Amino acid sequence: MRYTLLPLDSPIGAVDGFFCDGVGAGLKKDGLDVGFIYSDRVCDVAAIFTQNRFQAAPIKHFQKHAIKKTNFILVNSKNANAMTGKEGIEDIEEILSSLPFNLQNPIMSSTGVIGVRLPKEKIIEAVKRFDLSAKNSQNFAEAIMTTDTFAKTIGFEVQLEDGSSFRISAAAKGAGMINPTMATMLCFIVTDAAIPPEDMQELLQTYAETSFNAISVDGDTSTNDSVFLLANHKSGIYDKEAFSFALEKIMHHLALLIVKDGEGAKKLVAFEVKGAKSKEEAKRAAKALTNSLLVKTAIFGEDPNWGRIASTIGASGVICSEESLSIKFGNVLVYDRGKILFDEETERKAHQVMQKESFKISCDLGVGEESFTAYGCDLGYEYVKINAEYRT
Amino acid sequence: MRYTLLPLDSPIGAVDGFFCDGVGAGLKKDGLDVGFIYSDRVCDVAAIFTQNRFQAAPIKHFQKHAIKKTNFILVNSKNANAMTGKEGIEDIEEILSSLPFNLQNPIMSSTGVIGVRLPKEKIIEAVKRFDLSAKNSQNFAEAIMTTDTFAKTIGFEVQLEDGSSFRISAAAKGAGMINPTMATMLCFIVTDAAIPPEDMQELLQTYAETSFNAISVDGDTSTNDSVFLLANHKSGIYDKEAFSFALEKIMHHLALLIVKDGEGAKKLVAFEVKGAKSKEEAKRAAKALTNSLLVKTAIFGEDPNWGRIASTIGASGVICSEESLSIKFGNVLVYDRGKILFDEETERKAHQVMQKESFKISCDLGVGEESFTAYGCDLGYEYVKINAEYRT
Numbered sequence: 001m002r003y004t005l006l007p008l009d010s011p012i013g014a015v016d017g018f019f020c021d022g023v024g025a026g027l028k029k030d031g032l033d034v035g036f037i038y039s040d041r042v043c044d045v046a047a048i049f050t051q052n053r054f055q056a057a058p059i060k061h062f063q064k065h066a067i068k069k070t071n072f073i074l075v076n077s078k079n080a081n082a083m084t085g086k087e088g089i090e091d092i093e094e095i096l097s098s099l100p101f102n103l104q105n106p107i108m109s110s111t112g113v114i115g116v117r118l119p120k121e122k123i124i125e126a127v128k129r130f131d132l133s134a135k136n137s138q139n140f141a142e143a144i145m146t147t148d149t150f151a152k153t154i155g156f157e158v159q160l161e162d163g164s165s166f167r168i169s170a171a172a173k174g175a176g177m178i179n180p181t182m183a184t185m186l187c188f189i190v191t192d193a194a195i196p197p198e199d200m201q202e203l204l205q206t207y208a209e210t211s212f213n214a215i216s217v218d219g220d221t222s223t224n225d226s227v228f229l230l231a232n233h234k235s236g237i238y239d240k241e242a243f244s245f246a247l248e249k250i251m252h253h254l255a256l257l258i259v260k261d262g263e264g265a266k267k268l269v270a271f272e273v274k275g276a277k278s279k280e281e282a283k284r285a286a287k288a289l290t291n292s293l294l295v296k297t298a299i300f301g302e303d304p305n306w307g308r309i310a311s312t313i314g315a316s317g318v319i320c321s322e323e324s325l326s327i328k329f330g331n332v333l334v335y336d337r338g339k340i341l342f343d344e345e346t347e348r349k350a351h352q353v354m355q356k357e358s359f360k361i362s363c364d365l366g367v368g369e370e371s372f373t374a375y376g377c378d379l380g381y382e383y384v385k386i387n388a389e390y391r392t
Numbered sequence: 393m394r395y396t397l398l399p400l401d402s403p404i405g406a407v408d409g410f411f412c413d414g415v416g417a418g419l420k421k422d423g424l425d426v427g428f429i430y431s432d433r434v435c436d437v438a439a440i441f442t443q444n445r446f447q448a449a450p451i452k453h454f455q456k457h458a459i460k461k462t463n464f465i466l467v468n469s470k471n472a473n474a475m476t477g478k479e480g481i482e483d484i485e486e487i488l489s490s491l492p493f494n495l496q497n498p499i500m501s502s503t504g505v506i507g508v509r510l511p512k513e514k515i516i517e518a519v520k521r522f523d524l525s526a527k528n529s530q531n532f533a534e535a536i537m538t539t540d541t542f543a544k545t546i547g548f549e550v551q552l553e554d555g556s557s558f559r560i561s562a563a564a565k566g567a568g569m570i571n572p573t574m575a576t577m578l579c580f581i582v583t584d585a586a587i588p589p590e591d592m593q594e595l596l597q598t599y600a601e602t603s604f605n606a607i608s609v610d611g612d613t614s615t616n617d618s619v620f621l622l623a624n625h626k627s628g629i630y631d632k633e634a635f636s637f638a639l640e641k642i643m644h645h646l647a648l649l650i651v652k653d654g655e656g657a658k659k660l661v662a663f664e665v666k667g668a669k670s671k672e673e674a675k676r677a678a679k680a681l682t683n684s685l686l687v688k689t690a691i692f693g694e695d696p697n698w699g700r701i702a703s704t705i706g707a708s709g710v711i712c713s714e715e716s717l718s719i720k721f722g723n724v725l726v727y728d729r730g731k732i733l734f735d736e737e738t739e740r741k742a743h744q745v746m747q748k749e750s751f752k753i754s755c756d757l758g759v760g761e762e763s764f765t766a767y768g769c770d771l772g773y774e775y776v777k778i779n780a781e782y783r784t
Contacts, residue, residue, distance in 0.1 A: 051707075051709070052703060052706040052707045053705075053706040053707075053709060053710070053711075053712060053713075054702055054703065054705075054706030054714055055706075080699075082699065082702075082703070083699060083702050083703075083714060083727070083732070084732070085714055085715070085730045085731075086730075113699060114699025114700065114702060114703055115698060115699035115702065115727070115732055115734065116699075116732075117732075221703075221706075221707035222703060222707075223702075223703050223706060293685075293771075293775075293779070294779060297775075297776055297779035297780045298779070298780070300776065300780045301779070301780035303780070306507060307472075307474065307475060307505060307506025307507035307508075308506070310446055310474075310475050310506065310507065310615075311444060311446065311474070311475075311506055311613075311614060311615050313445075313446075314444040314445040314446030314447075314613075314615060315443075315444045315445075315613035315614075317443070317445060318445070319445075320445060321445075322446055322475060322477055323477070335475070335507070338477045338478075340475070340476070340507055340508075340509075342507065379685075379776065380776055380780065381773050381776055381777075383685075383689075383776075384689055384692065384771065384772055384773055384775075384776060385773075387685070387686060387689035387690070387693070388689045388690070388692045388693030388695070388772065
């Protein structure tokens with residue numbers, strides 16, 4: 001099989017039968033804030049949602065109607081429609097029933113401030129300007145942004161050995177309130193592959209574990225996180241292995257873009273924990289590292305403070321001892337199973353690693369065979385500024 | 393019974409038979425960094441320690457010797473003697489055996505940078521300047537400080553109905569790396585009460601739950617956290633109820649001082665969670681609130697962003713629904729079991745509450761009878777500055 005990147009300015013529009021666009025409804029002060037994805041053939045849809053107990057109204061609406069097939073997703077930013085109770089769901093029903101198109105089970109998805117009713121008149125007005133024949137992936141990706149600083153899209157054409165091919169593309173948004181078990185992140189994946197519905201749900205869940213559920217910007221889990229996969233079967237082609245590979249690549253790529261765009265973040269760090277007794281322990285330690293304020297601020301300061309790494313692993317409670325643990329910044333070994341290798345030369349080299357925009361910190365617990373990599377970022381003044389401003 | 397505050401400049405020295413002081417050993421650039429508490433009669437000692445898997449050398453030393461009685465605690469700041477392996481313990485044994493006094497089972501306690509061997513020559517030199525007849529509580533409290541901005545001591549004389557009395561005093565340090573299950577916090581409590589050893593351990597553990605284990609500055613749990621209680625029985629007096637009351641007051645007071653002195657913190661916030669199904673659930677939700685970056689930055693911005701409060705409770709996974717939850721800032725009800733009460737007037741009032749230096753945020757989960765209060769602080773630019781500077 002062969003993978004070709006679809007044009008970055010319109011990956012979703014490049015998938016046969018899918019259309020998308022974004023318009024400004026006046027929810028944000030300026031810019032695009034309401035977008036759609038439309039398919040000219042009804043799609044199978046699979047979705048995974050936040051594990052926050054207070055799931056937002058759009059998620060409840062989707063579950064209430066047990067939607068399995070759709071040809072339309074409406075997305076707004078700036079207002080999460082969360083903690084809005086029954087009225088929040090009624091608002092969605094009113095908006096969706098006002099859509100001036102012939103649609104099947106339209107879905108809504110929202111992101112933004114929690115606890116404020118949707119400005120539904122504005123959205124109903126804006127929707128009238130939708131052009132269902134548009135293929136503006138970039139506009140769609142911008143319309144779903146909140147504190148994101150850049151739009152996040154990607155797509156592939158996958159060619160199989162026999163020359164047949166299918167396409168898969170996606171757009172996502174993230175930035176703050178990002179912690180596994182989903183985050184204030186939304187992701188919309190579309191494909192013309194002829195994937196069976198049961199594979200859709202299985203593969204989404206599998207790859208969410210190592211992508212969106214492996215990243216953290218601030219350890220907060222939002223009420224709205226959603227990943228949707230829409231398949232219109234138009235290519236008639238499906239190969240599970242090839243599809244899995246492409247789906248994982250897309251989800252992983254977008255997840256890393258979200259961390260990279262973490263509020264105020266300047267560095268993308270892969271925290272690899274290996275030699276763990278179990279996958280769960282590896283994950284627990286790796287995620288503790290992404291969420292430790294002391295580790296995040298040390299990364300911001302480019303300080304190879306391995307003591308904070310060790311302390312965080314110890315605090316995570318995983319099985320490990322001083323005599324089994326080793327720690328590397330990039331390829332620089334600073335602590336090796338009881339031996340402190342942190343002399344001036346080593347410190348200088350470790351500091352150099354941390355000056356890069358993207359690097360790896362590896363911890364070998366030395367007690368087993370399991371591993372997990374979580375992705376995090378630094379925490380600096382910008383994060384505080386973005387999140388302390390009155391009602392962001 | 394009647395409680396009288398002991399003089400704040402020397403509460404430890406005010407307890408019969410206890411002596412203390414601090415000197416400068418040159419571990420810090422300047423100031424006091426090595427201190428002691430000495431008792432002229434051998435004391436019973438009880439202690440509780442961090443749950444971090446990598447307990448520091450002084451904790452391992454204490455446990456190795458299973459110390460039950462002592463008359464001397466040596467404390468240094470600036471170096472945690474953690475992740476230093478067998479050598480770390482040998483350093484302690486060398487330092488303690490060099491003490492030029494006739495002591496019984498001396499104890500050592502350390503706080504500071506992780507992963508660097510103790511500068512033991514400096515400490516051995518400094519110890520020679522100790523004057524065991526000194527009663528300088530203030531010097532001791534300063535010698536144990538790291539990034540603390542003020543010394544933390546308190547003491548009471550407790551008078552019983554029959555006119556008899558005992559005294560209990562303590563000094564603590566805290567600041568960063570503070571999260572329940574202990575934190576980079578040290579606390580030394582001394583008393584002349586005739587408390588039986590079994591009560592010492594029981595009461596320490598009981599009140600740690602609602603004091604030191606109920607506070608969080610940054611969610612990080614250190615390798616060194618220790619609380620010691622020394623009893624020399626000199627007063628010959630013991631009343632469990634009176635002692636419990638005084639011990640709780642002292643631990644609670646010092647715990648709150650530690651949050652108040654959280655690195656760069658300007659606000660002390662009590663997060664009360666009530667109406668929970670179980671004590672554990674109440675605690676989990678309350679502690680999630682103290683550790684949420686989005687909540688902490690909203691407090692820094694004095695923004696009554698109740699949506700972040702709700703989202704954090706939902707993310708903590710405790711049993712609760714939108715229709716059962718209510719949220720108050722001080723006495724201002726902003727969300728009441730499904731009803732958003734957050735109009736302009738309410739917002740103004742809630743904002744006023746948050747302008748105070750110290751206030752309460754109450755969440756009633758509405759599903760049970762259990763409650764827990766955790767204490768946290770804001771997170772602002774100062775925290776980032778303190779923790780991002782190269783090797784703090």
